[in-house]
Amino acid sequence: MDKVGTEDLVVILGTPTAESSELYATTMVDGDPSWAGALAGTALGLPVFHVTEDAVKQQADASVYDEQVGVAEMVLELDEIRGAVKKVREGNGA
Amino acid sequence: MDARSVVIKGAKNFLAHTPGLVRHGSRPSRDIAGDSGVVEVIGERLRTFEEAGAYAPNRAYLGGLTPDELSRLDRPWYALGGDFERSQRYGRIMPEDEFYGVMKMMDDFDLLWLDQGFSRRVAESLAEKGGWTAEQLGKLESGVSAEQVAGQLGEGAGNLPMYLRGGELIGVMNAAHRQDASLFADVLLENLACKAAAVMAVKVLLEDLDLDPLSFPYILNSGEEAVGDRYQRGGGNLAKAIGKECGLVNSTGSDVKAFCTGPNHAVLLGAALISSGIFERLIVVGGCSLAKLGMKYQGHVRKGMPILEDVLAGSAILMERNCGVGPVLRLDSVGKHDVGAGGAQPAILAELVSKPLERLGLAYSDVDKYATEMHNPEVTEPAGSGNVPELNYKLIAALAVRGGQLERHEMPEFVSRHGMPGFSPTQGHIASAIPFMPHAVEGLSTGSLNRVMFLAKGSLFLGRMTQMSDGLSFIIEPND
Known part of the structure; x- marks a missing residue:
């Protein structure tokens, strides 16, 4: 962050559960909620998405997406994960 | 012999x-x-x-x-x-x-x-x-x-x-x-x-x-x-x-x-x-x-x-x-996560599970039990880390679907039949596959199991010397 700033920067998560998605999304928006890492108390306010959200998926080459994410997408609780990230993102007004 | x-x-x-x-x-x-x-x-x-x-x-x-x-x-x-x-x-x-x-x-x-x-x-x-x-x-x-x-x-x-x-x-x-x-x-x-x-x-x-x-x-x-x-x-x-x-x-x-x-x-x-x-x-x-x-x-x-x-x-x-007693470790069954392999979880599992099975001419369902990262979910879930073994079993099932060996609707049945709940303390290397070893030795000796795969993964990146992960698998079977 210190090097590149937060302008034109989007965070894309590949987290496997709703809980971890919310945790990492919150870290990118409000700072580390567990107060454990370097981002404790640092509110970056970055727009954050999960890699399986349509807004991200539609921008990827379909065959590359399928190769890299397809298998994981079959096993994840997508609605919960997308909902968790969206809640944090929209709570931030992004 | x-x-x-x-x-x-x-x-x-x-x-x-x-x-x-x-x-x-x-x-x-x-x-x-x-x-x-x-x-x-x-x-x-x-x-x-x-x-x-x-x-x-x-x-x-x-x-x-x-x-x-x-x-x-x-x-x-x-x-x-x-x-x-x-x-x-x-x-x-x-x-x-x-x-x-x-x-x-x-x-x-x-x-x-x-x-x-x-x-x-x-x-x-x-x-x-x-x-x-x-x-x-x-x-x-x-x-x-x-x-x-x-x-x-x-x-x-x-x-x-x-x-x-x-x-x-x-x-x-x-x-x-x-x-x-x-x-x-x-x-x-x-x-x-x-x-x-x-x-x-x-x-x-x-x-x-x-x-x-x-x-x-x-x-x-x-x-x-x-x-x-x-x-x-x-x-x-x-x-x-x-x-x-x-x-x-x-x-x-x-x-x-x-x-x-x-x-x-x-x-x-x-x-x-x-x-x-x-x-x-x-x-x-x-x-x-x-x-x-x-x-x-x-x-x-x-x-x-x-x-x-x-x-x-x-x-x-x-x-x-081998003197005739105890399950045999198949020396031709080793699956390994190579330096050149991808680091995403499905890619790691493809190296550790799909490749050796294909090489041996075995189907995913030919392995009775997969011993993977056996972390107790009751420990990990409250901290947002999810159910680690269950995710591994779902990914193996998804690879079987990709390989045309399983229908998608059969995934939950595959997970319950070939997987198991995590029961290991979250003690790092201890949780990785080996907690099941005594169970496997007895099951393979008494005939309740016919084939078990042990697959372990390692987070090498935690040491800051590489961004890579690691993994290794092998199969054990009854003694003929």
Whole structure:
């Protein structure tokens, strides 16, 4: 962050559960909620998405997406994960 | 008989219930340094020995339950209670006072000082149970006074107080050097606990299987603890130290380091040493990871649960040249995560599962059980880490669907049939596949299982020397 700033920067998560998605999304928006890492108390306010959200998926080459994410997408609780990230993102007004 | 064939002759697990040491786990100790009130928060949620012994995942780890029986129990498992024996089918559990005593007996440099009354009481208890030499028990005879303990704990001394669950101060772990961070008290406490847990796992293996300690030429330690001083941090060979305490006087050994994949790499190297004819038999052992005590305590406290990461674990595996007894490790079944392979979870599993199965002409469903990262979900879920083994099983099922061997709607059935609930303490390398080894040895010997794959993964990136992960797998089958 210190090097590149937060302008034109989007965070894309590949987290496997709703809980971890919310945790990492919150870290990118409000700072580390567990107060454990370097981002404790640092509110970056970055727009954050999960890699399986349509807004991200539609921008990827379909065959590359399928190769890299397809298998994981079959096993994840997508609605919960997308909902968790969206809640944090929209709570931030992004 | 094929002289090159290698068997897993037996395997045993060990648990020490150490609630008093939870405060010295990495996460709790850092939080306590920032807020001393955390000690009280943790203290209110520490389990008794009876509660930890009755805990169903611990009983599954020690063979009192099968994983399938565990899967039929309602959660939360910690609320179930129940009876238990200290000595179970696949291992033993020990209370914290005795484990402090074992650590003291393993302490060759007189760094752990125990209160004399406590020390004598523990000595009696350990002597009564047997299996220790007079020299080992002798280290517990003297002990120190309460004043001597207090004298070592002044501000800036760099020593660590040793407590029991109820808060009773029973000793002090002393640093071995003022400036060498590799010999500070916290590092030495981790190493000494790892040595003690590994020694206990090997002793259980030797005693329960009635093995002659003199018959072993080699021991491979797969624990993650970095033993050494500042000039050779992580220099290792805890294996030889473990062998000495277990009376393996005709043995030497070495450590195999590969994060959580360590035990699988050690089993593979052990198989190579036996298959080549260099050694006839050897032991692969892994001790505990004290740093991981209370690692996810915040999640447990937040959910009103007991702190479940209150046990230190060990595991020992007996490998031999095939003389007709014990399941066979298929030397042609090794799956490995190569440097050039991708790092995403599905890519790793494709290397560890899909490739070897394809090479052997086997279907995903030809493996009865997959032993993977066996982390207890009741520990990991409250901290947002999800159900680790279940995710692995779903990914394997998804690979089977991709391979045209399974319909998508059959995935849940595949997961329940070929998977199992996580029952291992979150003790790093210990949780990686090997907790199932005693279950597999018995199942493959009695005919209830026909083929088991052990797959382990390691987070190499945590050491900051590479961004890579690691993984290794192998299959064991019944002896013909």
